[in-house]
Amino acid sequence: MEGKKETRHNENEHEKETGQEDEIAYADEMKSKKKNELLQFRRKVEEAIIGNYLLGKPGKNPSATQANPKTKEQLRDITIWGVPLLPSKGHAGTDVVLLKFLRARDFKVQDAFEMLRKTLRWRKEYKIDGILEEKLGSDLENITYFKSRDREGHPLCYVTYGALQDRELCKKAFGTEEKCRKFLRWNVKNMEKGIKKLSFSNGGRADSILYIVDLKNFQGPGMEEVCSINKKFMMLLADYYPEIIHKFIVINGPFWYYASHLLLLRSTSRRDQKNFVFASSGRVPKTLLKFIAPENLPVEYGGLKRENDEDFTPAEKASELIIRGTSITHIEFPVTEVGVTMVWDVTVVRGDVSYKEEFIPNDEGSYNILVQNRKKMGETVRNSFYISEPGRIVITIDNDTFKKKRVFYRSKTKPTNIPIYDFSSLAIAQFPKRSSAQVNERDGLDWI
Numbered sequence: 001m002e003g004k005k006e007t008r009h010n011e012n013e014h015e016k017e018t019g020q021e022d023e024i025a026y027a028d029e030m031k032s033k034k035k036n037e038l039l040q041f042r043r044k045v046e047e048a049i050i051g052n053y054l055l056g057k058p059g060k061n062p063s064a065t066q067a068n069p070k071t072k073e074q075l076r077d078i079t080i081w082g083v084p085l086l087p088s089k090g091h092a093g094t095d096v097v098l099l100k101f102l103r104a105r106d107f108k109v110q111d112a113f114e115m116l117r118k119t120l121r122w123r124k125e126y127k128i129d130g131i132l133e134e135k136l137g138s139d140l141e142n143i144t145y146f147k148s149r150d151r152e153g154h155p156l157c158y159v160t161y162g163a164l165q166d167r168e169l170c171k172k173a174f175g176t177e178e179k180c181r182k183f184l185r186w187n188v189k190n191m192e193k194g195i196k197k198l199s200f201s202n203g204g205r206a207d208s209i210l211y212i213v214d215l216k217n218f219q220g221p222g223m224e225e226v227c228s229i230n231k232k233f234m235m236l237l238a239d240y241y242p243e244i245i246h247k248f249i250v251i252n253g254p255f256w257y258y259a260s261h262l263l264l265l266r267s268t269s270r271r272d273q274k275n276f277v278f279a280s281s282g283r284v285p286k287t288l289l290k291f292i293a294p295e296n297l298p299v300e301y302g303g304l305k306r307e308n309d310e311d312f313t314p315a316e317k318a319s320e321l322i323i324r325g326t327s328i329t330h331i332e333f334p335v336t337e338v339g340v341t342m343v344w345d346v347t348v349v350r351g352d353v354s355y356k357e358e359f360i361p362n363d364e365g366s367y368n369i370l371v372q373n374r375k376k377m378g379e380t381v382r383n384s385f386y387i388s389e390p391g392r393i394v395i396t397i398d399n400d401t402f403k404k405k406r407v408f409y410r411s412k413t414k415p416t417n418i419p420i421y422d423f424s425s426l427a428i429a430q431f432p433k434r435s436s437a438q439v440n441e442r443d444g445l446d447w448i
Contacts, residue, residue, distance in 0.1 A: 037107045041098055042087040044113050049078055049086050055120055080120065081195050081244075093200030096207055104242035104271065119240045132193060136186040144190050146197060148296035148305065148314065153206040154246045155197040156292065157190070161226060162217035174225035183225075187233045191241065198244075208246035210291060216252035216281070227257055234261075238272050247291060249277045251284045251301075285349050286406075294318045294347060294408040299380040304345045304408065311343045311382070311414070318345065318408040323353070325402040333393040333411040340387050344411040346395060347380040353405060354398040357383060361391035374398075386416060 048054040078085050083093040098112075101119075105111035123129070143163045148156050164170050174180055194209045213230070215223075237245055250261070258278045279287035285302025295314045297303025304318060323329045335342050346355070357372035371385050371393070385393060399405050 034102075034107055037109055038095065038099060038102060040109045041102055041112055042095070044109060045085055045098065045116070046087050048113075048117075049076070054078065054085075054117060055124070078120075080116075080123070081198070081200065083200050085116075096200045100207075100243040115239075115242065122240050126188070128188070128192060131185070131189045132196075134185075134189065136182055136189060140183070140186045146194060147298070148292075149206070150210045150246075150291045150296070151293050152246075154208055154210045155194055155206065156210050156212065156296070157194050158212050158214065159190070160214045160216075162214065164226075165217050174229075180225055180229060184229050184232055187229070188236065191237070191244070195244065208244055210246045211248045212288070213248070213250045214252055215250065215254075215257065223254075223257075227260060231261070234276075245275055247277055248275055249279065249287065249291075251279045251287070252281050253278070255280075282350070285347075289349060289406075295410075299347075302347055302349060302379070304347060304380055304410070306382075311384075312345065312410065312412065316410055316412060318410040321407040321409065323348075323397060323399045323405045323407060325399060325404055327399055329397050329399070329407070331395040331397070331407070331409055333395075335387050335392065335413060336390045337413060338387055338389060339416060340413040341384050341416045342387055342393055342411060342413050343382070343384040344393065344395070344409065345380060345382050346377075346397075346407065346409045348377055348397065349406040349408075350403075351377050351379075352399075352401050353377050354400070355381065356396045358394050358396075359385055359387075359391055360394055361389050363389060363391075366391075387413070 045054070076084070076086050076089060080097060083097045084091045085094065085097070087094055087098075098116075101112040101116050102109070105115055143161060144157065144159045146155055146157050150156060174183060191209075194211075197206075198208065199206045215226075218226070234248070237248070250258070258280075261276070261278070277287065285297075288297055288301050289303070292303065293314075294303045294305075295312075295316065295318055296305055298305045304312070305314065306312075321329065321331065331346070333342060333344055353376075354374055355372070355377050356370075356374040359369040359371055361368070366389060369385075372383060374396075377397075393411070395409075397407065
């Protein structure tokens with residue numbers, strides 16, 4: 001009986017090994033196939049550029065084109081997103097760009113070639129080369145900004161429609177069909193601005209943008225127009241900007257907005273569908289923190305990043321802690337240096353917890369000082385405390401819900417110049433000894 005079990009076990013192990021070998025062989029075969037298709041695509045693009053038919057039908061006399069040095073040099077300078085398309089030019093980003101078109105068309109060389117041609121034609125007709133110099137309205141410039149990068153190095157673009165909640169401002173932006181077309185063009189301009197921040201060097205991850213659209217406080221006039229324009233913009237991205245968007249995340253939108261866009265995504269490829277993420281208001285911090293480190297995520301979205309921050313930089317990384325449901329956790333920041341200020345940041349994903357902050361001296365004869373009494377935690381908490389004796393800052397977090405919580409926190413000490421007064425010439429009798437209750441009453445401190 002034991003012999004039969006051992007035989008079956010060996011057979012199962014053999015089947016597993018055979019299955020793994022087949023998977024590896026299939027992966028190698030697919031890798032080789034894709035490499036061959038890239039070589040075919042490179043050759044096709046090269047011939048089209050040299051033959052002067054990348055934007056149209058083949059010329060009647062390609063050799064005449066090749067014979068003209070000036071024309072030949074102009075053809076060699078054809079670029080997209082700042083990257084030369086002629087493979088023989090040897091630019092490091094050419095293969096990266098061509099692969100984007102290949103992947104967008106499932107490595108079908110002819111389909112990828114047609115997509116590239118259509119993209120170049122559209123860019124010429126839409127006058128993309130001069131779009132960054134166009135003035136499309138100062139009001140629109142206030143709703144978008146590029147800030148930091150995600151965990152993989154992709155630039156972050158935020159579009160906050162809440163700035164357009166004013167009825168008059170909406171009328172200026174979407175009052176007529178012409179203004180709606182202008183707003184769509186502004187979206188394209190914003191995309192081209194983001195492309196300038198990309199790097200198409202081979203092997204780099206910063207060759208696409210993480211795009212965040214925030215619809216908070218924007219559910220009144222203009223919402224239908226924004227929905228319609230965003231749909232058109234998404235189609236432009238799918239047709240003419242393959243893999244330039246790493247993720248397109250829409251947050252704080254109404255349910256009908258999500259539903260309408262889900263219907264739209266059914267008409268796009270599965271690869272494009274995976275790039276779109278929708279998050280309701282309650283799931284915004286959790287969703288964004290999947291892609292963005294807390295040091296680079298603004299505080300209004302549950303991160304630690306503040307405007308013009310004088311205390312912390314993004315290089316000062318946060319630690320992570322998981323708090324189980326219905327439990328209490330303590331975070332400690334020890335400090336031995338006297339005469340400095342301890343500063344700390346704490347954020348809890350999806351909040352719903354209470355917290356308390358206190359300073360506990362190392363000297364058992366000293367008093368514990370309550371820095372912050374127990375209260376509900378809202379957005380990111382930042383506080384500081386001047387250290388006059390060695391001890392530790394203790395933050396107590398009480399999770400009275402049944403769900404586990406993710407906590408991000410960091411701390412640092414900062415040199416602090418405190419005026420020093422010389423009281424040596426004064427008589428000790430001038431400073432009568434006081435009880436802790438008197439100190440608390442006169443100095444306005446909470447002692448525990």
